[in-house]
Amino acid sequence: MSHRFFIDEDVADEAVLRGDRAHQIANVLRLRAGEVIVLVRDGIEASVELAAVTGEEVRGRVIERSASRDEPIHGVTLALPLLKGDHDEQVVEAVTQLGVRRIVPFTSARSVVRSVSQAKRERWQRIAREAAETARRGRIPTIDDPRSWVALFDALGPGALVAWEAEPLVPLRDALRPADTSIVIGPEGGIDTEEIAFARGRGAITVSLGPRNLRSETAAIAAVAQITAALEPTNRDQSGVEDRS
Numbered sequence: 001m002s003h004r005f006f007i008d009e010d011v012a013d014e015a016v017l018r019g020d021r022a023h024q025i026a027n028v029l030r031l032r033a034g035e036v037i038v039l040v041r042d043g044i045e046a047s048v049e050l051a052a053v054t055g056e057e058v059r060g061r062v063i064e065r066s067a068s069r070d071e072p073i074h075g076v077t078l079a080l081p082l083l084k085g086d087h088d089e090q091v092v093e094a095v096t097q098l099g100v101r102r103i104v105p106f107t108s109a110r111s112v113v114r115s116v117s118q119a120k121r122e123r124w125q126r127i128a129r130e131a132a133e134t135a136r137r138g139r140i141p142t143i144d145d146p147r148s149w150v151a152l153f154d155a156l157g158p159g160a161l162v163a164w165e166a167e168p169l170v171p172l173r174d175a176l177r178p179a180d181t182s183i184v185i186g187p188e189g190g191i192d193t194e195e196i197a198f199a200r201g202r203g204a205i206t207v208s209l210g211p212r213n214l215r216s217e218t219a220a221i222a223a224v225a226q227i228t229a230a231l232e233p234t235n236r237d238q239s240g241v242e243d244r245s
Contacts, residue, residue, distance in 0.1 A: 068138025
């Protein structure tokens, strides 16, 4: 299975990689001329046969292009509260592998963490890129600037789903529709009733993730897993292996 790398610019017939990518290919992975790698940008994959490999520069020839087969059809946006420690980094890694397309960090009335450093935001981006490569995705999820609760629903639009522990009637799966979906997860302190009223006034729908009280990071991963499993069409044989032919 070929190694995959996201790139920031389209490649023509010849691909040239320098810097960290060249170092990784030559010195970490120890790839050599004649081997094939895959370069990915905006859902398009280019298979590249390596022609010259050094730690400073890697050159290769594009031998095939195709649309990514493993990128989810429907876009899932996760509104994620800023979390203590490295919990938000764990969420970014997991939900990227699950297929989330966009992450919108936010703060609300009961948020414990109120701001995020530029260094941490850069770590999120690096983690998302590496997780997307691991999952063989066709896109890296975008990560928005942090927003307040009031500004959050302008970014998400009407129909956003809000996971709320006090919602007794509407399971998440019953609120899903075959379309792009936004899911909001509350902070460690929960979401207060005034915030819920505001969200509903902006067209949001409160949903339940089940009878147990979940930590924010667990709820985020569980919600995205439920949504992607429900919305992503698959055809599996009896052995459980996915058949996309």
